[in-house]
Amino acid sequence: xxxxxxxxxxxxxxxxxxxxxxxxxxxxxxxxxxxxxxxxxxxxxxxxxxxxxxxxxxxxxxxxxxxxxxxxxxxxxxxxxxxxxxxxxxxxxxxxxxxxxxxxxxxxxxxxxxxxxxxxxxxxxxxxxxxxxxxxxxxxxxxxxxxxxxxxxxxxxxxxxxxxxxxxxxxxxxxxxxxxxxxxxxxxxxxxxxxxxxxxxxxxxxxxxxxxxxxxxxxxxxxxxxxxxxxxxxxxxxxxxxxxxxxxxxxxxxxxxxxxxxxxxxxxxxxxxxxxxxxxxxxxxxxxxxxxxxxxxxxxxxxxxxxxxxxxxxxxxxxxxxxxxxxxxxxxxxxxxxxxxxxxxxxxxxxxxxxxxxxxxxxxxxxxxxxxxxxx
Amino acid sequence: xxxxxxxxxxxxxxxxxxxxxxxxxxxxxxxxxxxxxxxxxxxxxxxxxxxxxxxxxxxxxxxxxxxxxxxxxxxxxxxxxxxxxxxxxxxxxxxxxxxxxxxxxxxxxxxxxxxxxxxxxxxxxxxxxxxxxxxxxxxxxxxxxxxxxxxxxxxxxxxxxxxxxxxxxxxxxxxxxxxxxxxxxxxxxxxxxxxxxxxxxxxxxxxxxxxxxxxxxxxxxxxxxxxxxxxxxxxxxxxxxxxxxxxxxxxxxxxxxxxxxxxxxxxxxxxxxxxxxxxxxxxxxxxxxxxxxxxxxxxxxxxxxxxxxxxxxxxxxxxxxxxxxxxxxxxxxxxxxxxxxxxxxxxxxxxxxxxxxxxxxxxxxxxxxxxxxxxxxxxxxxxxxx
Ligand SMILES: Cc1cc2nc3c(=O)[nH]c(=O)nc-3n(C[C@H](O)[C@H](O)[C@H](O)COP(=O)(O)OP(=O)(O)OC[C@H]3O[C@@H](n4cnc5c(N)ncnc54)[C@H](O)[C@@H]3O)c2cc1C
Numbered sequence: 150x151x152x153x154x155x156x157x158x159x160x161x162x163x164x165x166x167x168x169x170x171x172x173x174x175x176x177x178x179x180x181x182x183x184x185x186x187x188x189x190x191x192x193x194x195x196x197x198x199x200x201x202x203x204x205x206x207x208x209x210x211x212x213x214x215x216x217x218x219x220x221x222x223x224x225x226x227x228x229x230x231x232x233x234x235x236x237x238x239x240x241x242x243x244x245x246x247x248x249x250x251x252x253x254x255x256x257x258x259x260x261x262x263x264x265x266x267x268x269x270x271x272x273x274x275x276x277x278x279x280x281x282x283x284x285x286x287x288x289x290x291x292x293x294x295x296x297x298x299x300x301x302x303x304x305x306x307x308x309x310x311x312x313x314x315x316x317x318x319x320x321x322x323x324x325x326x327x328x329x330x331x332x333x334x335x336x337x338x339x340x341x342x343x344x345x346x347x348x349x350x351x352x353x354x355x356x357x358x359x360x361x362x363x364x365x366x367x368x369x370x371x372x373x374x375x376x377x378x379x380x381x382x383x384x385x386x387x388x389x390x391x392x393x394x395x396x397x398x399x400x401x402x403x404x405x406x407x408x409x410x411x412x413x414x415x416x417x418x419x420x421x422x423x424x425x426x427x428x429x430x431x432x433x434x435x436x437x438x439x440x441x442x443x444x445x446x447x448x449x450x451x452x453x454x455x456x457x458x459x460x461x462x463x464x465x466x467x468x469x470x471x472x473x474x475x476x477x478x479x480x481x482x483x484x485x486x487x488x489x490x491x492x493x494x495x496x497x498x499x500x501x502x503x504x505x506x507x508x509x510x511x512x513x514x515x516x517x518x519x520x521x522x523x524x525x
Numbered sequence: 526x527x528x529x530x531x532x533x534x535x536x537x538x539x540x541x542x543x544x545x546x547x548x549x550x551x552x553x554x555x556x557x558x559x560x561x562x563x564x565x566x567x568x569x570x571x572x573x574x575x576x577x578x579x580x581x582x583x584x585x586x587x588x589x590x591x592x593x594x595x596x597x598x599x600x601x602x603x604x605x606x607x608x609x610x611x612x613x614x615x616x617x618x619x620x621x622x623x624x625x626x627x628x629x630x631x632x633x634x635x636x637x638x639x640x641x642x643x644x645x646x647x648x649x650x651x652x653x654x655x656x657x658x659x660x661x662x663x664x665x666x667x668x669x670x671x672x673x674x675x676x677x678x679x680x681x682x683x684x685x686x687x688x689x690x691x692x693x694x695x696x697x698x699x700x701x702x703x704x705x706x707x708x709x710x711x712x713x714x715x716x717x718x719x720x721x722x723x724x725x726x727x728x729x730x731x732x733x734x735x736x737x738x739x740x741x742x743x744x745x746x747x748x749x750x751x752x753x754x755x756x757x758x759x760x761x762x763x764x765x766x767x768x769x770x771x772x773x774x775x776x777x778x779x780x781x782x783x784x785x786x787x788x789x790x791x792x793x794x795x796x797x798x799x800x801x802x803x804x805x806x807x808x809x810x811x812x813x814x815x816x817x818x819x820x821x822x823x824x825x826x827x828x829x830x831x832x833x834x835x836x837x838x839x840x841x842x843x844x845x846x847x848x849x850x851x852x853x854x855x856x857x858x859x860x861x862x863x864x865x866x867x868x869x870x871x872x873x874x875x876x877x878x879x880x881x882x883x884x885x886x887x888x889x890x891x892x893x894x895x896x897x898x899x900x901x902x903x904x905x906x907x908x909x910x911x
Contacts, residue, residue, distance in 0.1 A: 152526060195721070427902035434906060445526065446528070
């Protein structure tokens with residue numbers, strides 16, 4: 150048993166940190182988040198050349214073939230910087246392709262994702278926001294050697310800049326008849342709408358597929374139950390990725406408040422001396438450490454112990470959703486009026502916490518799943 | 526990161542399990558005499574003082590072996606390894622680390638054999654959380670310290686043969702931590718008086734202890750004069766990953782789920798009530814977080830890095846769970862929740878009511894939640910002292 154990072158992982162983390170510190174301090178983050186595309190193509194290219202985009206891609210397809218723990222390290226650090234980039238979208242697509250694509254499909258798409266020339270994003274949820282098989286109503290009807298997709302998708306990460314989508318569609322009558330297919334951004338009948346997020350460092354969009362025709366060889370997993378279980382697994386990857394980013398982001402927000410509490414004086418005393426200030430800060434530390442432990446265990450399970458993964462992913466996401474929400478809110482309150490300003494950074498963490506709590510199931514959803522998996 | 530056991534660790538766990546399969550019957554099958562037989566058995570097996578060095582009669586086990594053993598024992602609800610609770614938990618480790626050879630010869634084997642009880646004289650009427658300000662005096666006079674003052678909340682005092690006692694030997698020092706000395710005191714020494722205090726369940730498990738010019742031989746001083754604070758902190762720092770507590774909490778959680786499956790709310794099974802489901806899931810999540818936090822601490826210790834104040838995190842989780850799991854259970858019981866422990870009409874003879882009145886040891890005894898928060902805020906986050 151060893152619940153610690155290896156030396157290589159620690160070195161890797163410092164390298165990631167160094168890159169983000171020098172290229173994406175918060176002034177730069179603000180600039181990127183207000184740019185039309187919401188990410189920096191220059192930095193994206195550098196991320197590709199450093200191997201971040203192909204972290205989980207097998208070596209033969211141009212990647213580093215590393216695992217979920219290494220991915221969590223990158224996401225954790227990206228979160229700390231509130232770094233706007235399509236890394237989660239792209240990585241989830243890699244996982245979808247790796248776990249469901251044929252050898253040929255992987256060879257066709259993974260190298261382009263790893264080198265940054267293609268940007269894939271998963272499109273699973275719809276207007277109903279149901280995180281169960283009933284949530285996938287977009288239809289895929291077989292028609293002369295291909296499939297025609299009709300319906301819409303919501304909450305698609307980085308939709309406006311993606312080159313491809315991995316779309317979940319209904320392939321049959323049984324609730325769990327669900328398929329996954331790769332759809333080109335340029336397809337006829339596909340429209341993309343930007344749906345602004347409360348957190349400008351996160352871009353989400355809506356897709357309308359009005360009779361988009363795709364060929365059979367674009368279908369990853371389809372028919373019977375296989376399709377739905379692939380989507381469940383993808384949703385677990387997604388919830389874990391959001392939580393991994395939430396570690397760094399929550400720590401960043403927490404550090405901002407702690408720093409302020411050590412510097413702001415009222416009633417002749419640093420405010421960090423008042424227990425009404427210091428105890429919530431201690432509680433936040435307890436919470437961050439705890440969902441961090443849950444997340445890293447869940448990340449390990451996703452690779453090494455898949456049967457356990459759903460339970461621990463849900464625990465981590467549920468805990469993080471509530472804990473970060475509180476850090477976001479208290480982060481504003483504990484800064485007084487300063488926290489309410491555009492210029493001060495506390496608002497950026499508050500907004501990220503809103504994104505974290507909503508993305509891929511909030512605490513109610515995940516705690517209910519924990520209850521079910523725990524035998525209730 | 527790797528959560529699988531190494532082949533050696535796995536072999537060790539198998540050995541532990543095999544022994545337990547053979548020698549530890551399930552709880553309902555254990556008779557009244559079992560705990561005694563059990564303590565002899567595990568003593569022969571070398572599991573008592575398992576992590577203590579072999580030279581003093583311990584098992585010389587590694588931290589990992591110790592954790593594996595504790596976890597297996599706790600998950601099977603094994604009785605304690607010995608009845609000398611405080612001796613095994615902190616007096617023994619303190620003597621091993623700071624004691625003279627004579628003291629080791631005199632005490633360690635008796636502790637391993639649970640020959641008698643130890644008690645702990647730290648708290649005083651005016652001194653609780655701020656332990657370092659303690660007032661009970663020890664004045665050196667020739668070959669003795671003469672102790673005057675009072676201790677309180679001393680668990681097991683009326684049964685103990687020995688006490689580990691903190692006294693102030695020097696009040697002139699700059700820092701209050703400096704003038705504290707640790708003495709090992711025989712409870713039948715002339716001048717000691719013990720007055721039991723009933724807890725809220727009317728059981729006299731702790732006591733006031735009065736010291737009227739009690740003479741303690743200098744040879745019974747543990748460590749140097751003025752080293753008492755360091756010894757106290759060091760002894761408490763021994764096994765703190767909290768991993769073994771998790772097994773006990775998981776056991777409670779299973780019982781809570783059993784209750785949830787049995788009761789109804791408004792004519793429908795409580796297990797379908799979304800609020801109930803969420804509460805139980807929150808408890809389970811917190812316990813899992815404790816388990817993984819504990820593994821991180823253990824990894825740190827195994828790598829040779831000392832544990833700092835981060836263990837307060839799990840203490841706060843424990844405090845929360847101890848207080849609120851039982852509370853939630855009696856809430857589920859509805860009107861039955863107010864029946865006294867032991868009442869024949871109470872659900873499960875009032876086991877949850879008993880718990881709901883019994884969490885103080887865990888929550889107050891080892892430093893209250895407010896104090897744990899101060900520790901985190903000041904020592905980890907670097908916020909100013911209050
Ligand atoms: C079941 C049980 C067994 C015990 N056994 C022993 C034993 O064997 N030997 C022994 O020596 N002692 C024992 N104790 C005593 C225990 O160590 C003390 O109760 C504990 O240290 C708290 O001290 P106190 O009771 O004086 O409370 P106080 O320190 O007076 O605290 C009262 C309240 O004030 C709060 N408070 C205090 N200081 C601060 C602060 N700076 N900031 C915010 N809040 C603060 C506390 O959190 C608490 O809620 C036992 C206690 C219990 C309940």
